[in-house]
Structure formats: structure tokens, C-alpha cells
Amino acid sequence: MNIVFAISEVEELVKTGGLADVGKALPLALQKMGHDVTIVMPCYQELSATQKLQTVGTEQTLFAEGQVYHYTIRQLTWRGINVYLVDYPDYFDRDGLYSSAYNAFEDNGERFSFFSGAVLQVLQAVELHPDIIHCHDWHAAMLPFLLRHERSGYFSQTRTVFTIHNAAFQGVHRLDSIPFLRHHPAILSQVHGGYINMLQSGITFADKITTVSPNYALELLTDLGSHGLHERLVTRQQDLIGILNGCDYSQWNPATDTQLTVNYDTDTLHKKTDCKAHLQTSNGLTEDSKTPVIGMVCRLTEQKGFGYLVPILDALMQHNLQMVIVGTGDPKVCMDLGEYAQQHPRQFAFINGFSNSHAHQVEAGADFFLMPSQFEPCGLNQMYSLAYGTVPIVRGVGGLKDTVIDYQHQDRATGFVFDDPTPEALLNCIRRALLFYHEHPQQFKAMQLRGMHTRFTWKDAATHYGALYSALIAQESFNQDNVTSA
Structure with a gap:
């Protein structure tokens, strides 16, 4: 399968937390199983400073509510995987991914809504037709919404999987602070009291929803465990699955750990x-x-x-x-x-x-x-x-x-x-x-x-994800065949 990861951080490239661990390990495990995996992420200041990046094609342009976004596609090859980077300095050339010290950037809603839209344009610019776009956490949560409203065209065969890594972080922002989304004709259905909850939009529009352990999937169906999103998740319960993250035993092995004074097994x-x-x-x-x-x-x-x-x-x-x-x-x-x-x-x-x-x-x-x-x-x-x-x-x-x-x-x-x-x-x-x-x-x-x-192991996790991707593609093919036959 041709799988694209839309994610905000990847260990070894840039990292603030456990999301980056998944961003590294799962693509590598899927690649090892024979799938074609591509990663799309923002081009942060830290990446520009530490990686040798190539420029892909010409300058790209997105339009939204009279605003013009000129950005560049950068590319690097990391462990045999193509990584495309959305280089828009106004949003990503900053000291920090999401915040400066402990203060979140006020325009995070705009930054990552733009990123979601740019992912779709990047894939078209590099002529990549993914079977699956796997979106991670609120940073990429608007991508299923955008894709759902463009399915009749380039992405008609593409399906989305949305993974909730931590439901406590939902990406709640005022719509009037997000020019990139304000123009969209369908966005008002996602607005409540002037605010948009990006995690909730991902839950609503993704074809399948996953989270990072089976028990957490059950907790997400409760008010306390979902941090208030349980009603929306209950309506999508048949599309929600918990797949346990793996552990990178190449880094965490007491027999080979170079950080220890004595190794043991x-x-x-x-x-x-x-x-x-x-x-x-x-x-x-x-x-x-x-x-x-x-x-x-x-x-x-x-x-x-x-x-x-x-x-x-x-x-x-x-x-x-x-x-x-x-x-x-x-x-x-x-x-x-x-x-x-x-x-x-x-x-x-x-x-x-x-x-x-x-x-x-x-x-x-x-x-x-x-x-x-x-x-x-x-x-x-x-x-x-x-x-x-x-x-x-x-x-x-x-x-x-x-x-x-x-x-x-x-x-x-x-x-x-x-x-x-x-x-x-x-x-x-x-x-x-x-x-x-x-x-x-x-x-x-x-x-x-x-x-x-x-x-x-990540091999076990990747096997479960691979089965989910395959079932999603096969289900869609079956539905289309039925429509054709009818």
C-alpha cells in the first residue's frame, strides 16, 4: 500500500514528546513490511538548521479569504523514507514547535490548519496518489475534513485514518483567528460558540479512528476519559480501534545500553x-x-x-x-x-x-x-x-x-x-x-x-495497522463495486 503520514514531529528529526516516537517507529515498521511510506511534516527552524534539505519543484501557493500563502516544498531522505516538508517561514521558522517556553503560540490553529491544506497540495505537486493518509493528533486533524470535501477529484481513491494520541489536547481555537478555514463553505458545521475543535473534526470526518492502546479506546467512550468528546466518539464507535504502541528495544535494552555503567540481561x-x-x-x-x-x-x-x-x-x-x-x-x-x-x-x-x-x-x-x-x-x-x-x-x-x-x-x-x-x-x-x-x-x-x-513490538503494531488499512481499502472498493453494479 501507498501510505502517507501527516504528522507534526518525528524522532531523530524533531521531537517534543511521545508523538515523535510513533512518527519514527511506525513508518519504519510499515516500510519493513513492504509498504511505500511517505512522511509530510512542517519545516521547523530546528529541521532547517540540522538537516540537509533539497527543494522540490517551484514555489507553491494556497489562497484563503484574500490571503495568499507562498511556500516551498523541501525534501529529505530519512532511513529510506521520503520526507516532504512544508516550508512557510511565517508559521514554522520559530524557536519551538508549538510554543515559546510554556506559552503556546496564539496562531497555532491557523498554523496547523494551513499545514493540513498544504499536505494535500504537496501530494499533488509530487504526483503521489496515496491509498491511505494517516493523520496524527489535532495538528493534522483538519486534513480529513478538507479531504472529505475534495474526494471527487485527485483524492477520490484515498482514505483517511486519524490517530488520537492524547485526547486532552484538542486544538480548540476561535474560527475568526483561522483565515485558512474561514472561507470554507462547510466549516460552519464544525463551529460552536465561535470556536472550532480540531480533534473533534478529525473524529467526525476520518474514515477510521485509532488510538494508542485498547483500554484507552474504551476510556475514550466515557465523559472523563475523552475530556468531553465521548458523545462524538460513541457515534463513531464502530470505526474506533485501539492499537497498542510498540517499544523500540534497539534503544531500550539493558544488554547493549551504552548509557549504563554495567550491562546485564x-x-x-x-x-x-x-x-x-x-x-x-x-x-x-x-x-x-x-x-x-x-x-x-x-x-x-x-x-x-x-x-x-x-x-x-x-x-x-x-x-x-x-x-x-x-x-x-x-x-x-x-x-x-x-x-x-x-x-x-x-x-x-x-x-x-x-x-x-x-x-x-x-x-x-x-x-x-x-x-x-x-x-x-x-x-x-x-x-x-x-x-x-x-x-x-x-x-x-x-x-x-x-x-x-x-x-x-x-x-x-x-x-x-x-x-x-x-x-x-x-x-x-x-x-x-x-x-x-x-x-x-x-x-x-x-x-x-x-x-x-x-x-x-512495533512489528505487531504495524501488522494491526496494515490490516486496518487493507480492510478500509477493500471496504471502499466493495462499496464502489456495488454502486457501479447498481
Whole structure:
């Protein structure tokens, strides 16, 4: 199949979060299966500065409500995949993809609506006829709307798949701030109170809708889990499917990880204690192989469960444990964690920032990895933790529920899971994990090994996506044949 990814970031090219991980891994997995894959994304300042780009064809022009957009198509070949870049400096030649520091660009609605329209023009300019355009998150959510209203022409055989990576980010903007869309004759059907919800438009007009784990797909059908979009999603329930993201084990493998002081695998799990000692000493903690270490690497936001964790830190510090938390984000959370690090310097370490080295060292050196998320569409750190023999402690939401099996299922258990969104439930779960660690060391080791043998691969994810694409194309062909016969 001929598949186009319309996406706002791709790891190794430009990245702000987990969307880029999918933008890298899924196209590569589909390509390996024999599909023709193309990526279209904005030409950000960072890309222009770090990549050798070629110019494709002549200057392109889009018109909207008296405004003229002159832009250039850039191109690079990345890992054997053609990447086309929409180079419109007024929108994308900025220090940041979506924001400057923590302040979102006020014209994001206009920027990415224009990007969606430009994708369609780019594909025509390079004479590419895709079977599938796979659109990702709100940044490309207007593309199915635009394509639906142009289907009689160039894209009559093209179908759209829209993936929701995180329903909390919906791209809600005033229509009067988006000249690119204001002129469209059908846009008023998408406007409510003067605002347009781009994620909702993607849900409405895409041929199929996917999200990043089966359990998150179920949560999206609820008011709380969908952040208010459940009614629209329920109407499209038959077209919604959850496909679990994979893990890049070439980067996350304790046997080959160059960020570690000592490498280990399932046959040499005892060497993990050397990684633990390094994590303790490098962060000022007391070196003690028998003291359990709980690690956490994430953005410091309410979503990640700090509303559950911070209230119980006093109680946790009464136990024989150590904690290492790495991340940046909410200034209030940073301040709270910094105070605990000052008060308990030999027991609690907080690194205000992020580095790949810190992330890998925590995964390898900790005994437990904590993810008490309010919501977690898929999550990757629990997959990394399992691969490193670091037992996850998670809340049973989204992809965490799909990937971590609670210790009560003894023969299959890979971690500890709690459900209630309260500090007390988190505290009880951590205490269960600590008790298991101290009283059942052999069973704890068996749990570690079980996790290390668990695999969530992008090959599996790509197989599911390939089947979805094929079914969508075959269904459309069948419908057209029926129309022709009639």
C-alpha cells in the first residue's frame, strides 16, 4: 500500500514528546513490511538548521479569504523514507514547535490548519496518489475534513485514518483567528460558540479512528476519559480501534545500553545491583543494595499523578526506601520535590531537568518505576521498565492497564496496579510492593524476569495497522463495486 503520514514531529528529526516516537517507529515498521511510506511534516527552524534539505519543484501557493500563502516544498531522505516538508517561514521558522517556553503560540490553529491544506497540495505537486493518509493528533486533524470535501477529484481513491494520541489536547481555537478555514463553505458545521475543535473534526470526518492502546479506546467512550468528546466518539464507535504502541528495544535494552555503567540481561540480572549502586551514589543517596529504590522519569504535570504522590511523600519517607525523580514542568511540583530533596538528601533525589542519560540510568538502577497517572493513553516508560527488570507501579488506566499485570495474578504478574484516583490508593499500592520486595525476594526476581521476557513490538503494531488499512481499502472498493453494479 501507498501510505502517507501527516504528522507534526518525528524522532531523530524533531521531537517534543511521545508523538515523535510513533512518527519514527511506525513508518519504519510499515516500510519493513513492504509498504511505500511517505512522511509530510512542517519545516521547523530546528529541521532547517540540522538537516540537509533539497527543494522540490517551484514555489507553491494556497489562497484563503484574500490571503495568499507562498511556500516551498523541501525534501529529505530519512532511513529510506521520503520526507516532504512544508516550508512557510511565517508559521514554522520559530524557536519551538508549538510554543515559546510554556506559552503556546496564539496562531497555532491557523498554523496547523494551513499545514493540513498544504499536505494535500504537496501530494499533488509530487504526483503521489496515496491509498491511505494517516493523520496524527489535532495538528493534522483538519486534513480529513478538507479531504472529505475534495474526494471527487485527485483524492477520490484515498482514505483517511486519524490517530488520537492524547485526547486532552484538542486544538480548540476561535474560527475568526483561522483565515485558512474561514472561507470554507462547510466549516460552519464544525463551529460552536465561535470556536472550532480540531480533534473533534478529525473524529467526525476520518474514515477510521485509532488510538494508542485498547483500554484507552474504551476510556475514550466515557465523559472523563475523552475530556468531553465521548458523545462524538460513541457515534463513531464502530470505526474506533485501539492499537497498542510498540517499544523500540534497539534503544531500550539493558544488554547493549551504552548509557549504563554495567550491562546485564536475564542471565546476569545480578549485575543490575551495580547500576543501582551507581544511581544511588551519583545522586547523593546512601549506597545500600537492600534498600529498594523507586524511580520516576516524566513531565511534572497533574496528568502524571503528582496530585496523588506529593500528599503521601511524608508517609513514604517513613519507610526504608529511596526515590529518584527526574523531570521538569509545573513550577509548583518542582518546588515541592526540591524541598523534599533538601529535607531528605540521603533518601530522596530530584533532578529538575531531563537528559537521556538520566532516563536510562533510572530505568536500570531502580527496583521499581512509578507511574501513578491520572490518564495515560499508552505510556512507554512502563515498557522500558519491564525490559530493564524494573518493576512498574502503575495506576490501571489506558495503556498501563494493557501492559502491566498486577501481582495478584502470581504466575503472570509483572508489576503492581492500583485503580482508585486517590493518594491513599497509591500509598497502599507502594506499601504492597515494598512488602513483596522484602518478604518474597525470589518471587520478586521471577517477576523481574517475567517483565524482561515481555515484548511489545512495533512489528505487531504495524501488522494491526496494515490490516486496518487493507480492510478500509477493500471496504471502499466493495462499496464502489456495488454502486457501479447498481
